[in-house]
Amino acid sequence: MGFSFANDVATPLLDQVHVPDDLKSMDHAALCRLAQELRGETLRVVSETGGHLGSSLGVIELTVAIHASFSAPRDTIIWDVSHQCYPHKILTGRRDRMRSLRKKDGLSGFTRRGESPFDPFGAAHSSTSISAGLGFATARDLKGQDGHVVCIIGDGAMSAGMAFEAMNNAGASGRPLIVILNDNDMSISASTGALNRHLSDVRRNTGTNAGNVFENFGFDYRGPVDGHDLDVLIPLLAELRDEKDGPILLHVVTRKGAGYAPAEAAEDKYHGVNPFDVTTGKQNKTEAKAPSYTRVFADALIAEAEKDDRIVAITAAMAAGTGVDRFGAAFPDRTFDVGIAEQHAVTFAAGLAAAGMKPFCAIYSTFLQRAYDQIVHDVALQQLPVRFAIDRAGLVGSDGPTHAGAFDILYLANLPGFTVMAASDEAELMHMVATAAAHDHGPIAFRYPRGEGTGVPLPIRGDVLPIGRGRIIEQGGQIALLSFGTRLADCLKARRLLALEGISVTVADARFAKPLDTALLAELVDNHSMLVTIEEGATGGFGALVLHHLANRGMLDGRCAVRTLTLPDTFIAQASPEDMYEEAKLTARHIAAAARNGLTVARPNADIRRSGRAGQQELPARLHRAEDR
Known part of the structure; x- marks a missing residue:
């Protein structure tokens, strides 16, 4: 199914939408036109503000269908990760503020409870929607209330253990709950793992039982269906809305960046973009004065790995964000993207370390919080030499407080036997990569910020620092x-x-x-x-x-x-x-x-x-x- 973007900015139908109930008066043809106007408006907004474009474009029709079929905020709509929520924000009374997206005193780039009654649950980390949705559904039933709970979760987010824990609980509870699996074969990087292969089999109809995984968790499985086809989505969601028995999982297949050729053609589907020219797709980028800390880390790790074949790199679905993609290009057999599964990433690294390898676990500070028990129990307690490369330390700008790396110093430095470093510039980061590579006596971490370095001269290779000396x-x-x-x-x-x-x-x-x-x-x-x-x-x-x-x-x-x-x-x-x-x-x-x-x-x-x-x-x-x- 193809789309085209019209430069004509007229939005007669979208102009009529102030709250989602305004969609109820539109017939099917009007909803289809509304979706096209919404796609154009989303493009125009993000071209000015920057932000998460590809994920939002991928759910245009799904967003229209959900709000045409359900009655938010009486019905609870929960977006997982929620970086795909821009169309939702436009349809829920925030269109006039969209140009403030991700700016000081402006709209959040994610759902935020204090921002709108149409955002019942805040999210910016992954895989929380089913757990939260079951909480809402349980509260609804205990209070004797009506209303539906709809959770929209991406295929990448479904790989996290928390999502499976929630499905296990929800399936056993038997409570009415609708989970929409938005399957676009990508999170930020391409989705990986056995679940992704299973979903691919389902899409190709080669699985022996299409919904087997989800049905075994107690969900009534439906799909897969085309997530860009309102002819299918609207009647199907109306049917699911009227069912009262137990949890349902609807498998929807979408395309990240759908409807905008530059996004569809890009390797990352324009996941996160700077302001850009809508006609060409060319992003506005300032000339960097120095290499980014992320790149310096990746290049320093490659230099160490060239001399030590025990060095391996691990990322949790953030290969490009952490620079592990560069390491992977040099050492594909020594690079592991475990998907959105930080807990597994840390214990996987612990196993590698226990077996004599030198694992570098590259995870954003804010995401490493999700694996704290594993850091304590599986790494620190056993004094295993796992190397933690902590990107996005400190304040990170437009992603806001959900992504700020504020707590890793205190949550790591209070653990016995942990070595904790912080780079003051990019040359120091190189020295700390070398120091971590040489450190075989317990866990070691080094933190560094988002963005470009200070422009200091860089050595060919980092030096090993004396431990505990400033x-x-x-x-x-x-x-x-x-x-x-x-x-x-x-x-x-x-x-x-x-x-x-x-x-x-x-x-x-x-x-x-x-x-x-x-x-x-x-x-x-x-x-x-x-x-x-x-x-x-x-x-x-x-x-x-x-x-x-x-x-x-x-x-x-x-x-x-x-x-x-x-x-x-x-x-x-x-x-x-x-x-x-x-x-x-x-x-x-x-x-x-x-x-x-x-x-x-x-x-x-x-x-x-x-x-x-x-x-x-x-x-x-x-x-x-x-x-x-």
Whole structure:
């Protein structure tokens, strides 16, 4: 079935839709025209804002059919992951705000409960819809209420264990629940695994029993059906709506990027795009000043793997996002995409490590949270040398709080035997990849942010760092700024600001949150009136570890005031990364202000000792200079 995009922006039918019930007055032909208008509007919006295009284009007809057949919000509609929810937002009273999508104070790129009554459940991580839907269905029945619960889950999301756990429970419950499996053979990367093969067999009608997997879970299986054919979808959904017995799974086959030739032809089906020219599909991209951290990680790992055939890479359906696709091109037999299954990815890595391999498990910080028990029980408890490459550390911009990497420092550094590093720039990231490759005594993690690096010169290959040793970048006397991660650049800017006021500042790069460089800490406390720690993580992380160490050693005696700068105790809404760090008060001017204000309340006797002769003397040689590796 083919589609065409008309440049004519007239949308007479879409203009009549303010709430989903407005679709009820439209006949079948009008709904078909509405779908075409909705596709054009979605294209126009995302061409201006950027965002998740391919997944939204793939569900245009399905969205129209759902809202024409059900009565939201009385009927509960739950979108899994929800990066395909743009058409849903347009049809549910938010069309006039769509140009604010993923911007500061604008609409979320995902469903969000506080944004609209038509978003009953927020989602941005995968595979939550069936569990949440069963919760809604159970509450409905316990309250003696009416209404349907409809969960739309992608084929990639169905590969996660949580989806199967939910199906197991839902099938046994016998409660009425409609699950729509949106099968487009892709999540972000191409879908993988035995379930994907099974769905392919079903699509080709070669399976011995098309719905066997789902029927064995207690679901009434229907399909597969063409998810772009409203002639099929609307009467079928009306039929399912009127059935009252038990859970139903409708298998719908769609095409990611459907109706827009550039998206259909792209390898990733335009999963996530920058603003683009609708006519050509060419995306607006600024010239990068430096390679991205993700690419630097991938190239550094390839360099290590060329010298060590025990190194393997694992990703959980994020091959391109983590750079593992580049590693896979070089070492296809040593690359494993396990699908959206972070728990399995971690324990799979643990098994590889126990068998003598060197697994690098590359997962976004926010997604690694999903596998915490496996990190504790299967990796840390057994002291297995799994290497965790933690992408998207810190604040990530337009994806908002669901994708922010705020918690990995504290949830990893509190585990016995874990080594936790943070790269301050892309060269440091190369050194940390090399360090992790050489580390065979327990688990090790290194974190790095989204986006391009700082532009520092890169070595041919990373050096192995001494475990638990930081480095001095700039030397001063009154205040010490101890950075863990890429706020180091802002610390150096803060130093220049404070120098204008005659305040002498040392800037140090901790490199390690665990084990701490205790010698470095002692020297900084002994030689400064003020110590400020800075990190791109939540309270309870690096700064807390520093305070804990100093308190246990009796070093919080007032001679050196200590302040910790972390992400605030709140979820920071979507905005540009710069705006988000401004709100978090982790920019250079905020760092300088915190240091200055802290210095004014430091004890006078400490100032006397450090502001003059002691403040200008050379720090001991055992403080690790920036050039020392």
